[in-house]
Amino acid sequence: MASRKKRSNPHQRTRNDHATETAEDYVEAVSDIIDEKGTCRVVDLAGHFGVSHVTVSRIVGRLKNEGLLLTEPYRPITLTASGKRMARASRKRHEIVYEFLLSLGIDEQTAAVDSEGIEHHVSEATLKAMKRHLESTGAHR
Amino acid sequence: MASRKKRSNPHQRTRNDHATETAEDYVEAVSDIIDEKGTCRVVDLAGHFGVSHVTVSRIVGRLKNEGLLLTEPYRPITLTASGKRMARASRKRHEIVYEFLLSLGIDEQTAAVDSEGIEHHVSEATLKAMKRHLESTGAHR
DNA sequence: GCAAAAGTGTAGCAATGGCTACAGTTCTGT
DNA sequence: ACAGAACTGTAGCCATTGCTACACTTTTGC
Numbered sequence A, B: 001m002a003s004r005k006k007r008s009n010p011h012q013r014t015r016n017d018h019a020t021e022t023a024e025d026y027v028e029a030v031s032d033i034i035d036e037k038g039t040c041r042v043v044d045l046a047g048h049f050g051v052s053h054v055t056v057s058r059i060v061g062r063l064k065n066e067g068l069l070l071t072e073p074y075r076p077i078t079l080t081a082s083g084k085r086m087a088r089a090s091r092k093r094h095e096i097v098y099e100f101l102l103s104l105g106i107d108e109q110t111a112a113v114d115s116e117g118i119e120h121h122v123s124e125a126t127l128k129a130m131k132r133h134l135e136s137t138g139a140h141r
Numbered sequence C: 001g002c003a004a005a006a007g008t009g010t011a012g013c014a015a016t017g018g019c020t021a022c023a024g025t026t027c028t029g030t
Numbered sequence D: 001a002c003a004g005a006a007c008t009g010t011a012g013c014c015a016t017t018g019c020t021a022c023a024c025t026t027t028t029g030c
Helices: A015-037 A042-049 A053-065 A081-103 A108-121 A124-137 B015-037 B042-049 B053-065 B081-103 B108-121 B124-137
Strands: none
Touching: A015 A042, A015 A053, A015 A081, A015 A108, A042 A053, A081 A108, A081 A124, A108 B108, A108 B124, A124 B108, B015 B042, B015 B053, B015 B081, B015 B108, B042 B053, B081 B108, B081 B124
C-alpha cells in the first residue's frame, strides 16, 4: 500500500494518492456488486458512484492495466487475485471505520458517508486504535 | 461549505470536492504561515506542501479569483475576510480531529498526518461526536 | 428473427494539479 | 549601485477524472 507509507513531508499528497483511492473504491465496489448481484458491469459502477459510464469505462481500463481486474469489451468485470486482496483490505478498513463511528454515537447514514471519506486517510496506527476502542467499549459486532 | 452538503448519492464526490479541499488546505496554510513569520509568499506554500512554486502560483491565482485571498505579482499573499473565515473553520476542524486522535492514544506524528487527511471528510455530526468524546474523557486542552 | 432497449466504447472537451525550463522581478550584500 | 541570489510568473507538457455526443454490441421482447 504505497500511498500509506510514511512521508518526509506529511502534507505531501500526490496524484498517486488519489489514484490509489480510486483503485480501492473501485475494487471494493466491484467486490460488493458481485456479491450482491452475481456480476458487475460498467453501468453498475456508474450507478454506484453517480458518474457517467464513460468515466467508469476509462478507470476500469486503467485498473485492468494495473492488474487489479479483468474484463473484455462488452463483458462483465471480475477481480484478479491482486484486486481481491485489495478489496478485502479496503473493505476491512472501511468496516472498522464505520463501526468505530457508530460507536461514537453517530447515525448510520452519516457514518456510512463519513467512513467512505475517512477510510483512505487512516494509518495502521489509527486503525489499531479504533479497533482497541471498539473492543474496550464492546461495541464491535 | 458546499462540499459538505448532503448528497443524494453518498459516493458522489466530484472534482469540486477536491478543489474545496485544496482551498481549505491553502487558506489554512496561509493563515498559519502569516501567524508564524509575518508574511506568506509563494515559496513558503511550496515548501509547506512539498510542491513546486508553479503549482502554488496557479492555485493561488484560482483562490484569488474565488475571493479567498489577495495578492499582486511578486507580492505576499493575504487572506480576504472570506478566506479568514474559511481558515478559522478549517483550523478548528483540524484541531478537533487532531486532539481526538491523540485522545485515542495515537502518537503526535501520526495524529498530525492522519488529521490532515481526515479533516475534509468529517461531517458536522461526526465533529460534534468527537467534541463530545473529548469532553467526556477530559482529554481536550 | 428482428427491432428496440440497454449497455459499452471512442472522440473530444474542460478543470485540476503535478512537473521542467526559461524569463522576468525583487531583494541583498558588498 | 549593481551583481547575484532569491523569488515569481509563463509556456507548455502530462495524468486524472468529470462531461456530452455519437457509434457500436449485446440483450430483450415480441
